[in-house]
Amino acid sequence: MNSHGEQDDQAQLRSLSVLYVEDEDEIREELAVFLRRRVATVHLAANGQAGLDAFTQYQPDLVITDIRMPVMNGFEMAERIRAMSPTIPIIITTAFEETSYFQKAIDLGVDKYVTKPLNLDILAAALRKCARLIRAEAALREVDERYPLLFRPSHSAISVAAADGRAVETRAVARDLSERAEHALQLAARVFESSGEAIVITDPDNLILSVNRAFSKLTGYSQNEVIGKNPRLLKSDRHDQAFYQQLWDCLLGTGHWQGEIWNRRKNGEAYPEWLSITVVRDTQGQVLNYIAIFSDISEIKAAMQQIEFLAHYDPLTRLANRRLLEQRVEQLIALAARNKEQLALLFIDLDRFKVVNDSLGHAAGDVILETVAQRLRATMREVDCLARLGGDEFVCVLHEVIEPPDVHAAARRLIAVLDEPLQVAGHTLTVTSSIGISLYPGDGVDYETLLKNADAAMYSAKKAGRDRFAFFCESMNVSMAREREIESALRRALSLNEFVLHYQPQVAIGSGRIIGMEALLRWNSAQLGPIAPGAFIPLAEETGLIVAIGEWVLHEACRQNAQWQRQGLPPAVVAVNLSALQFRQSNLPETVRGALQASGLAARWLELELTESLIMQDAEYTIASLRALKEIGTTLAIDDFGTGYSSLAYLKRFAIDKLKIDQSFIRDIPDDDDDKIVTAIIGLAHALNLKVIAEGVETDGQLAFLRERHCDEMQGYLYSRPLPAAAMEELLKACCSPVQ
Numbered sequence: 001m002n003s004h005g006e007q008d009d010q011a012q013l014r015s016l017s018v019l020y021v022e023d024e025d026e027i028r029e030e031l032a033v034f035l036r037r038r039v040a041t042v043h044l045a046a047n048g049q050a051g052l053d054a055f056t057q058y059q060p061d062l063v064i065t066d067i068r069m070p071v072m073n074g075f076e077m078a079e080r081i082r083a084m085s086p087t088i089p090i091i092i093t094t095a096f097e098e099t100s101y102f103q104k105a106i107d108l109g110v111d112k113y114v115t116k117p118l119n120l121d122i123l124a125a126a127l128r129k130c131a132r133l134i135r136a137e138a139a140l141r142e143v144d145e146r147y148p149l150l151f152r153p154s155h156s157a158i159s160v161a162a163a164d165g166r167a168v169e170t171r172a173v174a175r176d177l178s179e180r181a182e183h184a185l186q187l188a189a190r191v192f193e194s195s196g197e198a199i200v201i202t203d204p205d206n207l208i209l210s211v212n213r214a215f216s217k218l219t220g221y222s223q224n225e226v227i228g229k230n231p232r233l234l235k236s237d238r239h240d241q242a243f244y245q246q247l248w249d250c251l252l253g254t255g256h257w258q259g260e261i262w263n264r265r266k267n268g269e270a271y272p273e274w275l276s277i278t279v280v281r282d283t284q285g286q287v288l289n290y291i292a293i294f295s296d297i298s299e300i301k302a303a304m305q306q307i308e309f310l311a312h313y314d315p316l317t318r319l320a321n322r323r324l325l326e327q328r329v330e331q332l333i334a335l336a337a338r339n340k341e342q343l344a345l346l347f348i349d350l351d352r353f354k355v356v357n358d359s360l361g362h363a364a365g366d367v368i369l370e371t372v373a374q375r376l377r378a379t380m381r382e383v384d385c386l387a388r389l390g391g392d393e394f395v396c397v398l399h400e401v402i403e404p405p406d407v408h409a410a411a412r413r414l415i416a417v418l419d420e421p422l423q424v425a426g427h428t429l430t431v432t433s434s435i436g437i438s439l440y441p442g443d444g445v446d447y448e449t450l451l452k453n454a455d456a457a458m459y460s461a462k463k464a465g466r467d468r469f470a471f472f473c474e475s476m477n478v479s480m481a482r483e484r485e486i487e488s489a490l491r492r493a494l495s496l497n498e499f500v501l502h503y504q505p506q507v508a509i510g511s512g513r514i515i516g517m518e519a520l521l522r523w524n525s526a527q528l529g530p531i532a533p534g535a536f537i538p539l540a541e542e543t544g545l546i547v548a549i550g551e552w553v554l555h556e557a558c559r560q561n562a563q564w565q566r567q568g569l570p571p572a573v574v575a576v577n578l579s580a581l582q583f584r585q586s587n588l589p590e591t592v593r594g595a596l597q598a599s600g601l602a603a604r605w606l607e608l609e610l611t612e613s614l615i616m617q618d619a620e621y622t623i624a625s626l627r628a629l630k631e632i633g634t635t636l637a638i639d640d641f642g643t644g645y646s647s648l649a650y651l652k653r654f655a656i657d658k659l660k661i662d663q664s665f666i667r668d669i670p671d672d673d674d675d676k677i678v679t680a681i682i683g684l685a686h687a688l689n690l691k692v693i694a695e696g697v698e699t700d701g702q703l704a705f706l707r708e709r710h711c712d713e714m715q716g717y718l719y720s721r722p723l724p725a726a727a728m729e730e731l732l733k734a735c736c737s738p739v740q
């Protein structure tokens with residue numbers, strides 16, 4: 001037997017339960033130790049009757065028994081066991097070598113006869129043989145169950161071994177199945193024909209005798225085309241000679257082989273199949289037939305490949321996913337450590353992707369991500385590892401003799417290629433990116449640390465204005481940790497009622513009267529203390545929390561303003577800032593209407609401020625959205641005017657009422673350049689029939705300048721800082737002190 005078969009036998013043995021019946025205590029205990037090392041369970045009995053009881057109770061797979069024992073001898077016990085279980089292997093161990101004993105054993109269908117004193121090697125071989133018998137029996141049972149009565153071999157054999165290993169006698173024991181009925185054979189033949197699995201029966205020379213319909217369907221060969229041929233006509237080129245050699249060794253050694261194999265259909269297509277072959281032998285052990293049963297497993301394999309793909313790749317971009325990235329980076333780290341080289345991990349995050357995704361829809365977002373993946377692939381070397389972590393986050397790992405100048409160059413290349421405009425859903429968009437870079441081994445020696453540090457560097461690139469890259473340095477982790485802290489407190493702030501609004505008066509420059517006020521959000525965190533808007537509003541935007549927060553601001557500003565009006569205070573417009581994400585919510589008009597209805601505030605007392613850069617991002621969308629807001633009756637102002645790139649053509653089409661000159665232009669008045677810009681903005685607003693307000697007015701000189709240029713309104717510390725509601729109320733009560 002080949003060693004593979006021996007291993008199979010031993011494995012089979014390890015799963016078996018054995019009943020050992022022996023009246024001599026010493027021998028029984030000694031052999032029990034030997035058996036326990038080889039089989040799963042050993043049941044012991046001291047005589048035939050106890051053995052019979054144990055057999056009924058435990059239903060073991062194999063019985064080893066002495067013959068001469070008190071109460072009931074081994075033959076009688078074996079006979080009764082055989083009556084209950086005709087195929088169970090039985091090994092007889094005895095000191096008696098008389099022929100009558102052998103004859104009796106043969107009549108009983110005993111499988112092995114091992115003489116005492118016991119030679120443990122011979123007993124071990126007998127056990128292995130029985131294990132093989134059990135396995136073959138199981139395989140035959142399987143065939144038998146599927147195709148009843150058709151392929152059942154009709155023999156087993158007994159061999160008798162003496163203590164020195166010499167064969168004493170071998171005889172065939174018939175287990176004749178001839179009584180199987182004619183109608184059962186016909187039934188089996190029908191099963192054969194209608195089986196969904198392909199079946200091939202060959203003769204001892206392995207020439208095809210018969211195939212069923214499923215065979216023809218699967219392979220494309222008709223019965224006539226294959227009868228008399230060797231099944232190797234199906235052979236593909238996917239396996240070497242050693243594979244087939246092993247198959248045949250196993251088949252002839254154990255009587256059975258099953259496994260996955262690639263074959264070829266008549267049309268030339270290779271396909272994988274699950275093949276199970278059984279050898280049918282006659283009573284002399286001569287091969288009668290080979291029966292092969294197989295099914296096409298292409299679909300199962302394709303499904304498995306798909307699962308394998310999904311486990312390691314991002315289905316949208318077909319880049320490696322987070323799991324595969326981690327594996328690859330760990331391999332690259334090991335390689336770099338061996339070769340004493342550096343690695344660079346580039347963490348790439350698209351700027352304001354969420355805004356685009358929310359406004360243009362997820363299908364457009366997917367197109368952007370696919371385009372980015374293509375561009376990254378085209379820009380990086382084949383050897384570099386590229387992955388999508390999820391969302392709009394990508395990672396690129398540069399390796400093989402990496403020095404900082406190479407990394408600079410690569411990062412610059414990536415920024416440039418991602419900056420190029422792309423076409424999505426009929427829009428031309430520019431989606432910039434921010435890149436954080438960590439280096440192995442300087443910034444970390446394991447995947448987790450390198451990724452975390454590159455993430456911190458990416459964050460810092462974003463903070464520095466986006467569309468750039470940054471190398472990691474230790475201080476970044478500190479500021480990132482602080483931001484994470486703020487972010488987690490921010491998620492709870494609304495439910496904890498930690499937000500309030502302050503109001504900054506807006507004043508008509510001509511009359512000096514308060515005509516409005518800007519509602520400005522303030523957060524007093526129970527956990528972190530007061531947090532400046534500049535520190536949490538960008539975070540709220542990045543996380544999307546701004547939508548819920550912004551809705552709260554709208555409701556609160558309207559509620560407060562309506563309440564002041566009900567108190568009889570002079571009516572004033574309340575201006576509320578809308579963030580980009582809020583503006584892109586398709587239900588924004590409903591939200592605004594809801595806030596007005598809930599508070600009872602008339603729409604003309606609510607002004608919505610949108611930044612110039614926001615409304616110019618997608619001007620056509622803006623035109624429609626502004627119109628929808630305008631229909632509600634609110635006024636609309638463009639905030640931070642002068643910092644974006646407005647198109648005059650669009651400005652004329654936007655349903656706006658007011659331009660708000662950015663405070664950066666006011667700050668340096670008098671300054672030649674800024675003076676000119678402010679003058680031009682005022683002129684433009686008036687030319688377009690729009691009001692104009694200057695924000696950040698801090699000095700009398702600035703106010704005088706604005707008054708001279710006929711700027712309509714002003715807002716700034718000169719008149720008042722943003723005030724809590726109670727202070728603003730007092731100011732409204734004191735009613736409009738004129739500007740000096």
Ligand SMILES: Nc1nc2c(ncn2[C@@H]2O[C@H](COP(=O)(O)O[C@H]3[C@@H](O)[C@H](n4cnc5c(=O)[nH]c(N)nc54)O[C@@H]3COP(=O)(O)O)[C@@H](O)[C@H]2O)c(=O)[nH]1
Nearest residue numbers: 520521533534537553577578579639696697698716717722
């Ligand atoms: N989406 C929302 N954004 C909001 C909301 N509330 C505030 N914000 C935005 O946060 C940014 C910072 O706001 P804040 O710290 O409140 O600063 C405002 C004023 O305090 C400040 N200001 C006003 N006058 C002066 C001045 O004379 N000098 C000076 N140095 N600063 C002054 O300007 C900020 C108002 O800016 P703007 O909105 O552009 O009019 C800021 O961008 C807010 O927009 C909110 O509820 N939602």
